[in-house]
Amino acid sequence: VTLGTVSTVLFLVQCGTGTLLALYYQPSLDGAHASVALIAKELRYGWLIRSLHVWGMTLLLVAILAHLLVTFLRGTYRSPREFVWGSGAILFLVLCAGAFTGQFLPLDQEAWQGAVIAGSSAGPLKPLVYGGEGITDSTVTRFFAAHAIALPALALLLMAAHVALVGRHRLAGAPEATASDPTFLERVTIATLAALGLLVLLAVAYPAGIGPKADPTTSVATVKPTWIFLPLYQAMHYGQEGVLLYVVLPAFVLLPFLDRGKSRALALGIGLIVIAAVAALGLLGAFA
């Protein structure tokens, strides 16, 4: 619950900073990079807002991953809280999609190649993703609409469902994680302040830079995606992304329905192996 509250606060930070960024962002092939450069370099404290937004996404995903991991280890996802887990897991995927679409918006080289890979993976859905056959102004507006309207709205709905479900199952929740716990408020305050402090520290110490404008005619061989996609990136490198997308991800979302037996040992064992494998893929992707 603590990590859930921290995630919610970080999500609100994303909404606030994102709205400010949207005031200056221009969703077009010509305007996107220039407008992000304007925000990141020319506008007073524009760099801070953008850095908070970029680092905020990282911290948000870390918080949710930690939240999911704790829930998995405690086993509190099991019946009757299948849908608490399910809504949380889908929320995580929606936020990953937010990270992906957000990475595209500055239209630097990294963004361009990410979009090319997304387009080629989308197969027959490519015209839907791109708004045409190639990456055009329509692609930028589509990614922007998804990033700034559709995905946050979806995330809000899922959060509402998640919180409502948590409330419904509160009594059976983790033993100490209830609002009646006298130290709960302090714990949440500390965690939230720590997260916000860390966010500001990271944003000020390592402001988000901006790469050169995408040049569709050149392709940089080793453009790597945001860290959260590194396992997928490495799996694609081996040509095995199907395992990740069609086996691991559905199993992750449907975990409470798969793990129904009396003993948790099997689920815990398989889960830890899969987590280790995905983490290893990510590390390979980062350093190989």
Added chain:
Amino acid sequence: MIALAALLVLQDEWRRVDKDAHCLECHEDALEEVRGSVHEKEGCIACHGPDEINVRQTRGNPHRKMAAFKSWRGRNLTEDCGACHIAVLEALKPSKHYVDTRRATGSMKKGCIDCHGEVVEGKGEHGHRVLKATLGLFNDCRQCHDPASRENIEGLRFKKDVEAFEGFAAMAQVQLRAFEPRAGIPTRALADAIGAAGRTRAELRTTQHGMNFKAIEEARARSAAPLHEAYNKLADREREFASRWTIAAPFLLLVGAGIALTALRRRRPTS
């Protein structure tokens, strides 16, 4: 009559030459001399004009009239070059370096190629190679002007000034590249100044043909001033950005204090 005509046609078979491929059957060496220059892209006919050649004739001059340079004494070569290099011709016209090659005598009789032509061994006075308009050409002013003359000294000074200008713009460009990916440091002013400097440099390439050094020096200085200013401001901006910690540090301390206070309160819930 018909037989006579047929005989004539058989004897002399004139073919109109309006493609470079025909020229290169004999003049491949000329192509080598213009290799890589804009004159290669334009092709032989752009300057020499189309002609007709006698395809049967293998010795002597097979050209019927050799439209352009064969009879250059009757043409104004400066205007011929100016047909493409329009702005240069405009700049050149008021200066003494504009020569009408039909009337010119002495050291300036071939117009543009007096300075831009390269003398090639065994090719007569000039081959097809044309020297690019580099600043190095200003070293050659003394070929016509006395080394101590105002013309030579001003020319060399102009060359030095422009070289310094170019050097500074190149340095600014390196600095811009380094700062461009960094957040929080505005570089647009510098990018704009470098762009303006580049346009000025391109303009100078044209206007320097007028040899009006006072006017072109003024144009150069007008562009150099904002470039220097933008370049110097970058260091200030970097310092300013480094001072972001003066605002961030108290905030972080505040957050730290908040965490500490809450933790204390948690330890002693009764107090």
